[in-house]
Amino acid sequence: MLNRRVTWGAALIAAAAPLASMPVHAQSASERAAEAAKKYAGEEITITWEAGLQALDPKNFSIPKWEERTGVKVRVVELPVGEMFTKTMQEYRAGTGAYDVLNVVPAWMPDLAQAGALEPLGPFIDKYDYRADLEGIAPVYRNNWMTYQDKVYAIPDDGDQWMLFYRKDLFNDAENQRQFEQEYGYALEPPKTWDQFDDIARFFTDKYGPELHGAAMFGKPPYAQRTFQERFRVAGGRFFDPETMKATINTETGVEVLERMRAQVDYMPDGVQQWGFGELLSAFLKGNVAMVQSWPPFGRWAAGYGTDSEPLSWVPATQIAGKVGYAVPPGGASQMAVGFSLSVASNSDQKELAYLFIQWINSQEISLQRVQLPYALRDPFRESHYTDSEYKSRWDSAPEYLQTLKDSAAVGLLDLSIVQTAAYQEALQRGISRLWAGDDPQKILDDVAAEWNEITERVGVERQRKVYQDWASKPNAYP
Amino acid sequence: MTTRDTAAGSAAPPGWGRRLELLADRKFRYLLIVPTVFLLLSVTVFPAIYTLIVSFQDITLMAEDRSFHGLMNYQRLLEDSRFWWSLVHTVGFLLAALALQFVLGLLMALLFVEWMPGRQVFITLLVLPTVISPIVAGSAWRIMYEHQYGPISQIIGWLAELDNPVLWTADPTFVYPAILLAEVWQWTPFMFLLLLAALVNVDKSQVESAEIDGSTYWRTFWYIVFPAIRPVVAVALLIRSLDLFRVFDKVWILTQGGPGTMTELISIYIYKVGFQQFQTSYAAAMTFVVIILLTAVVVLALRRMGVSP
Numbered sequence: 001m002l003n004r005r006v007t008w009g010a011a012l013i014a015a016a017a018p019l020a021s022m023p024v025h026a027q028s029a030s031e032r033a034a035e036a037a038k039k040y041a042g043e044e045i046t047i048t049w050e051a052g053l054q055a056l057d058p059k060n061f062s063i064p065k066w067e068e069r070t071g072v073k074v075r076v077v078e079l080p081v082g083e084m085f086t087k088t089m090q091e092y093r094a095g096t097g098a099y100d101v102l103n104v105v106p107a108w109m110p111d112l113a114q115a116g117a118l119e120p121l122g123p124f125i126d127k128y129d130y131r132a133d134l135e136g137i138a139p140v141y142r143n144n145w146m147t148y149q150d151k152v153y154a155i156p157d158d159g160d161q162w163m164l165f166y167r168k169d170l171f172n173d174a175e176n177q178r179q180f181e182q183e184y185g186y187a188l189e190p191p192k193t194w195d196q197f198d199d200i201a202r203f204f205t206d207k208y209g210p211e212l213h214g215a216a217m218f219g220k221p222p223y224a225q226r227t228f229q230e231r232f233r234v235a236g237g238r239f240f241d242p243e244t245m246k247a248t249i250n251t252e253t254g255v256e257v258l259e260r261m262r263a264q265v266d267y268m269p270d271g272v273q274q275w276g277f278g279e280l281l282s283a284f285l286k287g288n289v290a291m292v293q294s295w296p297p298f299g300r301w302a303a304g305y306g307t308d309s310e311p312l313s314w315v316p317a318t319q320i321a322g323k324v325g326y327a328v329p330p331g332g333a334s335q336m337a338v339g340f341s342l343s344v345a346s347n348s349d350q351k352e353l354a355y356l357f358i359q360w361i362n363s364q365e366i367s368l369q370r371v372q373l374p375y376a377l378r379d380p381f382r383e384s385h386y387t388d389s390e391y392k393s394r395w396d397s398a399p400e401y402l403q404t405l406k407d408s409a410a411v412g413l414l415d416l417s418i419v420q421t422a423a424y425q426e427a428l429q430r431g432i433s434r435l436w437a438g439d440d441p442q443k444i445l446d447d448v449a450a451e452w453n454e455i456t457e458r459v460g461v462e463r464q465r466k467v468y469q470d471w472a473s474k475p476n477a478y479p
Numbered sequence: 480m481t482t483r484d485t486a487a488g489s490a491a492p493p494g495w496g497r498r499l500e501l502l503a504d505r506k507f508r509y510l511l512i513v514p515t516v517f518l519l520l521s522v523t524v525f526p527a528i529y530t531l532i533v534s535f536q537d538i539t540l541m542a543e544d545r546s547f548h549g550l551m552n553y554q555r556l557l558e559d560s561r562f563w564w565s566l567v568h569t570v571g572f573l574l575a576a577l578a579l580q581f582v583l584g585l586l587m588a589l590l591f592v593e594w595m596p597g598r599q600v601f602i603t604l605l606v607l608p609t610v611i612s613p614i615v616a617g618s619a620w621r622i623m624y625e626h627q628y629g630p631i632s633q634i635i636g637w638l639a640e641l642d643n644p645v646l647w648t649a650d651p652t653f654v655y656p657a658i659l660l661a662e663v664w665q666w667t668p669f670m671f672l673l674l675l676a677a678l679v680n681v682d683k684s685q686v687e688s689a690e691i692d693g694s695t696y697w698r699t700f701w702y703i704v705f706p707a708i709r710p711v712v713a714v715a716l717l718i719r720s721l722d723l724f725r726v727f728d729k730v731w732i733l734t735q736g737g738p739g740t741m742t743e744l745i746s747i748y749i750y751k752v753g754f755q756q757f758q759t760s761y762a763a764a765m766t767f768v769v770i771i772l773l774t775a776v777v778v779l780a781l782r783r784m785g786v787s788p
Contacts, residue, residue, distance in 0.1 A: 085755075086754045086755060089540070089757055090754075093543075111540055111541075114540075114541055115540060115541065221737065270626065270627075270643050270644050271626035271627060271643075271644050271646055273646060273649055274625075274626060274646055274648070274649055279627070419540075419541065420540065420756060422755050422756055423755075423756045426751060426755065426756075429737075430736075430737060430738075430739050430740060431739075433649065433737035433738035433739055434738055434739040436646070436649050436738060437649065437650065437651045437738035437739065437741075438651070439739070458758075459541070463541075
């Protein structure tokens with residue numbers, strides 16, 4: 001009897017032995033991270049986050065939850081997005097180790113990674129078995145925003161993109177449909193091309209203006225340079241000759257894009273050249289504009305989701321709830337404008353703990369709650385976010401919203417992301433401001449191209465070619 | 480001690496001990512100011528020297544190359560038209576703003592130099608803009624210029640019956656008036672205060688004598704009042720010139736140097752190069768050239784004012 005017991009016991013132990021060496025799959029990624037972080041209870045890490053509404057997620061929701069679960073304190077340093085890169089680099093260069101977790105705009109990754117400011121995350125991901133969970137991130141973000149020259153430096157944490165929002169009620173109106181078809185010879189539907197977009201916008205402006213305009217856009221140069229980036233590539237443009245690295249934006253395609261942008265001002269609200277996020281949002285929510293291309297929160301707030309919460313008290317009351325349709329932008333591609341990933345600062349003295357916080361906050365379980373916060377500015381970025389039944393029940397057209405978000409993200413176009421991206425973007429921004437000031441588009445683009453060439457020379461043609469080729473080889477660099 | 484030693488000691492001049500005491504006293508005094516001098520050197524001279532050293536290196540975003548690169552950055556600077564244009568913008572902006580602030584400040588000071596009911600209250604109210612942080616003032620003016628709801632656009636649009644709003648900070652015609660107005664609004668009161676203080680101290684008897692002798696207001700002002708306030712005017716102009724040369728906040732908030740590079744002042748250009756593009760050594764070279772230019776101007780100005788630097 002005893003022998004039999006011993007034999008069975010030995011067999012069980014032998015069977016269980018391999019399991020002991022395997023990761024504990026019973027735990028979710030968030031649980032694994034939280035459990036591992038408990039040994040650091042009482043310690044503190046510092047994270048950078050975009051100032052304002054963005055930071056309410058960690059401050060009001062994520063951090064209290066994390067602290068309760070792990071006993072690890074987290075201090076949030078809020079930075080305006082325009083200062084984040086500068087501050088991150090300054091602290092790195094000064095060697096202060098002031099930040100542990102970094103919010104990184106993917107376009108900065110080549111600069112930060114080359115400078116050595118980011119810690120490679122591969123070893124941590126393997127140690128805490130996060131690879132499977134990362135597979136749940138939508139391919140467009142996973143394949144484009146995580147790596148720099150084949151090393152993982154960041155984990156995508158935001159589903160930024162510019163999708164098209166339009167007034168369903170105006171598009172579905174029988175009289176509008178009849179008149180439009182009579183005038184333009186095709187059916188009134190969400191535009192598939194920028195020509196159609198122009199036709200429809202003019203039609204609505206002519207019919208309903210000046211109370212309602214057919215369309216509006218981000219005119220402020222920091223935004224509008226991204227409009228150029230998107231439309232230029234949709235029209236077949238390429239930023240550089242991959243061999244010589246000479247800028248190729250001053251082509252006929254580039255000039256046509258700028259000319260169209262300037263012509264569009266005619267049917268848009270006065271002063272649209274200076275519109276940023278607030279102006280465009282306000283005009284759309286008040287029902288003064290029929291079509292806009294913007295970040296996903298427009299869709300949520302237009303439906304009234306979360307806008308009765310205190311942090312969103314500045315958002316104008318929506319006049320168009322239930323009247324908004326969602327579509328992939330004209331040209332079949334959406335700019336993945338800005339976006340955020342999470343990284344560990346290379347000079348942090350709490351790298352492991354910093355990583356654990358990232359894994360926890362970015363995990364499927366926690367991120368699903370975060371993207372549904374009424375005041376969230378983190379947009380769905382995981383497959384499970386798009387299909388979640390709770391999210392789909394948030395407002396009537398939420399299923400349609402989430403599906404379009406997914407479709408639009410799949411055809412997203414990356415922001416240009418090479419060494420010294422800020423310098424290239426700044427030159428383009430100045431070009432856009434000259435466009436609004438009335439300069440000749442060809443002259444503008446010739447000047448911008450000359451500046452881009454100078455920057456490339458300064459960076460080093462060979463060095464930049466490698467980085468550009470790495471970027472251009474990503475699936476969503478060009479359509 | 481020998482007799483000879485004693486004799487030699489007694490032969491020492493009577494003031495020797497006192498001299499030693501004085502020397503010790505002086506050393507002690509120098510010792511007392513050493514920390515202050517050290518502090519001042521560390522926050523003024525050291526950064527200047529360090530900037531100079533960095534300007535001969537090639538520190539960029541990508542590499543901290545601390546080897547000596549000679550005059551590479553200075554050579555680049557000579558060929559950088561954007562740098563020279565930003566200097567031209569700065570000088571133009573400085574001259575326009577300084578002239579406006581001086582004229583308006585002087586007129587206001589002349590208005591308030593005599594007693595009037597509520598004088599103190601008015602002066603206090605007029606001085607308020609100077610206590611506002613420039614970045615806050617810039618933000619306030621950005622709202623004022625906002626084309627949809629900004630009061631300036633609303634009022635002017637209504638008065639001029641304009642169909643389209645003026646894009647104050649994007650239209651090349653209006654962008655300089657817009658930033659000048661914001662600057663003049665904030666710092667004219669400073670000029671006004673200094674000039675008012677100077678005017679109050681002008682010898683009244685001389686002015687009264689001139690008036691009794693039948694001098695016109697203008698002649699009295701030009702030959703008696705202005706010479707009396709001239710030193711203060713010179714100092715006020717110098718202080719404001721230096722301030723205007725390094726204006727950043729308001730212009731950054733309002734235009735970020737646009738449209739194009741039309742309002743890109745030297746401070747904005749250096750910021751972009753140094754802190755957005757992290758071309759640290761090149762930014763240091765530009766900074767050093769600006770320091771040299773400013774120092775030369777200040778030395779000349781002080782000489783002109785009869786103050787030896």
